[in-house]
């Protein structure tokens with residue numbers, strides 16, 4: 001079958017310019033390891049682990065086998081008023097991997113649901129402790145926490161605010177973005193330095209404005225991923241933790257992208273040595289094969305919610321999804337986490353990340369039209385100067401050109417992001433960088 005045989009009328013593709021796509025479709029029909037096969041038989045190198053998901057590589061036998069076995073054993077079971085063995089086992093594995101006393105896991109099916117779950121838990125926790133007045137959330141400019149109204153509200157993506165702004169949560173404020181285009185234009189495997197205290201505004205303006213005792217939680221991505229891989233300056237997250245502690249504010253890390261090994265260790269929380277009160281995850285936890293997301297929270301949140309005078313038949317946290325702890329998704333997660341461990345893939349991500357960072361800097365620093373190269377862990381962004389009057393068009397064109405050349409990259413604003421699976425080979429990193437370099441050269 002090829003695209004010419006496909007009826008493309010019915011499917012409305014997500015986050016995709018549909019009119020343009022349907023003139024020039026890109027259709028995958030198979031995948032293995034680091035590669036896709038398209039309907040025309042083209043091999044495409046997956047330079048973005050299918051949007052940060054397929055971190056153990058495509059079509060992994062142990063994961064597929066676990067899913068098939070689960071289907072034949074317990075295909076699905078209601079999540080409410082009953083549990084299943086795989087959900088308990090997967091939760092324990094996630095809790096064991098998470099830092100500090102992040103020990104209690106709520107499951108859902110996506111990063112968007114995870115963000116909304118964390119925000120709702122923050123409100124419920126404060127209320128359970130008799131601090132229901134804590135109902136303000138603080139996010140950060142350019143933050144991405146998915147497409148639910150909660151996640152969009154605390155997120156700082158201008159396009160979301162432009163179209164959906166009228167329906168966003170009212171009691172939300174935002175930290176400023178951390179990136180300085182001049183000082184932070186190039187960094188490789190380290191956090192950038194900042195002479196300016198980026199959190200002074202939080203302490204001196206935002207918290208006094210709302211009164212700190214009214215603030216429920218601050219949510220950030222440890223590294224702004226969807227915006228284009230922007231690492232905060234040294235010490236930023238530690239100081240954010242201190243400020244939250246000082247005022248009894250919960251700190252939420254959205255680790256949908258950074259969780260499960262991207263930085264060479266289990267979580268960005270480990271990398272930056274900061275334990276949040278809640279950590280959201282999705283994508284890589286199940287190798288992207290079956291949708292799974294979740295929130296892992298500190299013991300104290302669970303304890304406060306259980307410490308209630310309500311009768312025992314009353315639900316303590318009025319929240320959950322039909323597919324929370326889906327046995328097939330949890331079986332996929334168990335198998336994925338075992339693959340990570342057996343193959344020591346987090347450490348490998350760290351090693352390959354160094355190769356990727358060095359290769360990107362060697363190829364692009366100083367190239368005409370390139371204004372920034374930012375790498376940390378197994379991910380990097382190359383930022384190009386925008387085309388006059390057409391924001392994002394140059395990166396989009398580079399993405400299309402790379403695809404034609406057999407490489408999948410991620411355009412994000414003016415950035416082109418590479419974030420391959422942890423099983424990537426050094427030669428494939430060279431191929432990615434060479435393909436991207438040829439494409440950028442032909443377009444700037």
Ligand SMILES: Cc1ncc(COP(=O)(O)O)c(C=O)c1O
Nearest residue numbers: 110111112144145146254256257
């Ligand atoms: C940091 C972060 N949070 C949340 C999400 C939303 O996840 P999903 O698309 O699974 O809802 C994403 C998706 O890329 C993300 O990068």
